[in-house]
Amino acid sequence: MTTPLPEGATTxxxxxxxxxxxxxxxxxxxxxASVGFDWRLLPYDVAGSIAHARMLAxxxxxxxxxxxxxxxxxxxxxEEYRAGQLLPRLEWEDVHMNVExxxxxxxxxxxxxxxxxxxxxxxxVLDMHLxxxxxxxxxxxxxxxxxxxLLDRAEADFGIIVPGxxxxxxxxxxxxxxxxxxxxxxxxxxxxxxxxWFKRVDYSPLGAGALSGTPYPTDPAWTAKTLGFQGVYAxxxxxxxxxxxxxxxxxxxxxxxxxxxxxxEELVLWSSHxxxxxxxxxxxxxxxxxxxxxxxxxxxxxxxxxxGRVFGHLMGLLxxxxxxxxxxxxxxxxxxxxxxxxVDTLExxxxxxxxxxRTLVVDRAxxxxxxxxxxxxxxxxxxxxxxxxxxxREAHHxxxxxxxxxxxxxxxxxEIRDEELKQxxxxxxxxxxxxxxxxxxxxxxxxxxxxxxxxxRAALETARRRxxxxxxxxx
Ligand code: ARG
Numbered sequence: 210m211t212t213p214l215p216e217g218a219t220t221x222x223x224x225x226x227x228x229x230x231x232x233x234x235x236x237x238x239x240x241x242a243s244v245g246f247d248w249r250l251l252p253y254d255v256a257g258s259i260a261h262a263r264m265l266a267x268x269x270x271x272x273x274x275x276x277x278x279x280x281x282x283x284x285x286x287x288e289e290y291r292a293g294q295l296l297p298r299l300e301w302e303d304v305h306m307n308v309e310x311x312x313x314x315x316x317x318x319x320x321x322x323x324x325x326x327x328x329x330x331x332x333x334v335l336d337m338h339l340x341x342x343x344x345x346x347x348x349x350x351x352x353x354x355x356x357x358x359l360l361d362r363a364e365a366d367f368g369i370i371v372p373g374x375x376x377x378x379x380x381x382x383x384x385x386x387x388x389x390x391x392x393x394x395x396x397x398x399x400x401x402x403x404x405x406w407f408k409r410v411d412y413s414p415l416g417a418g419a420l421s422g423t424p425y426p427t428d429p430a431w432t433a434k435t436l437g438f439q440g441v442y443a444x445x446x447x448x449x450x451x452x453x454x455x456x457x458x459x460x461x462x463x464x465x466x467x468x469x470x471x472x473x474e475e476l477v478l479w480s481s482h483x484x485x486x487x488x489x490x491x492x493x494x495x496x497x498x499x500x501x502x503x504x505x506x507x508x509x510x511x512x513x514x515x516x517g518r519v520f521g522h523l524m525g526l527l528x529x530x531x532x533x534x535x536x537x538x539x540x541x542x543x544x545x546x547x548x549x550x551x552v553d554t555l556e557x558x559x560x561x562x563x564x565x566x567r568t569l570v571v572d573r574a575x576x577x578x579x580x581x582x583x584x585x586x587x588x589x590x591x592x593x594x595x596x597x598x599x600x601x602r603e604a605h606h607x608x609x610x611x612x613x614x615x616x617x618x619x620x621x622x623x624e625i626r627d628e629e630l631k632q633x634x635x636x637x638x639x640x641x642x643x644x645x646x647x648x649x650x651x652x653x654x655x656x657x658x659x660x661x662x663x664x665x666r667a668a669l670e671t672a673r674r675r676x677x678x679x680x681x682x683x684x
Contacts, residue, residue: 473513
């Protein structure tokens with residue numbers, strides 16, 4: 210049921226605003242409107258408006274019956290929105306005015322009471338706080354699931370040895386589980402940062418009005434509590450112009466993407482023919498339109514590639530906010546597309562990465578044949594000499610010359626000749642060379658942060674206990 214607008218009624222339509230003698234230029238209208246991208250805020254806008262209307266009635270600022278009709282109208286709007294029956298109208302500029310305009314159609318001029326003691330400036334940033342708290346929880350859930358996927362891999366792949374790299378040259382062998390747990394460590398820091406951020410998002414800006422507060426006897430603490438916030442901003446100018454919580458979110462997301470892009474890159478490399486350490490599940494790979502033999506690790510590539518847009522949005526919003534005098538400016542409307550795109554990106558990237566990890570297959574045979582065929586036990590060989598009293602620098606030099614010789618002839622440790630043993634490795638014997646087996650090299654690194662199986666098992670179990678329930682204590 211729609212109520213026709215009474216002549217001269219206050220409506221959100223720019224066309225009816227008596228301050229202006231002319232209608233807005235069509236291109237300008239499209240240029241200034243945000244309803245094309247802020248429509249997703251509608252449920253939060255309605256929640257904020259319901260709390261505001263209740264507060265206005267409690268404080269005797271508007272009649273209780275009017276507040277009840279406003280609230281029922283807002284609930285109807287939310288139902289229409291959820292049913293896909295409500296469409297954004299460009300002439301109403303943004304989601305806030307669309308809600309108010311529709312409310313006007315539903316309940317008539319009383320709709321105009323809703324905006325008492327409020328500005329779109331505190332309203333829009335309230336919506337963003339509510340939205341971010343909500344999506345932050347969803348992202349935390351996805352992050353926890355990804356961490357669990359890595360823990361599952363560390364469990365399933367326990368005992369497999371892979372080459373560890375520095376400079377992308379095989380350096381020292383490590384347990385594959387140790388490698389997966391390195392990503393767990395990174396993502397646990399991301400988890401901690403997200404929860405630290407939650408503390409700062411949790412303040413309500415409502416009551417700041419346009420910038421200075423409002424002369425009405427409002428109760429910002431009540432609306433904050435009703436909407437589930439732990440408190441109210443301390444300063445109205447800051448409340449309407451703060452976008453720190455969005456920049457922090459983008460910075461958090463950027464760092465998550467740094468981590469996932471490194472993982473993505475390793476999965477691309479490791480699934481290549483040249484490395485061949487693992488195979489992606491068919492459900493997470495695509496083919497080439499031209500080359501029939503190709504199976505491309507697209508998911509891993511896109512996880513890596515999507516870091517670009519996330520970093521870009523962080524830089525974008527920092528630039529929007531830099532140098533802006535207090536308080537609100539339309540520049541800030543630019544926060545939304547950046548933040549929404551990053552939320553959408555992470556909501557896609559995190560689950561797909563977890564799925565890819567859960568389904569990939571490690572080629573144990575290939576890895577077993579591969580490790581130990583390089584000279585990655587060279588440090589341990591030098592260390593054996595050191596244990597027999599050879600100064601480390603001299604040991605390093607001797608082993609280096611030996612490796613150069615072996616490499617030229619494609620020989621491994623086992624193929625060292627007696628005279629070489631005597632020339633470079635004295636006083637070591639052939640038995641000592643057993644300690645260069647990858648298992649021995651890995652097993653010797655027994656510090657709590659090292660790659661020895663006992664240590665990795667302990668690290669895995671500690672992490673498993675931390676993640677046994679949905680919300681481990683932030684580290
Ligand atoms: N659409 C605006 C935004 O996204 C809402 C606030 C507008 N406030 C104003 N005074 N023009 O930031």
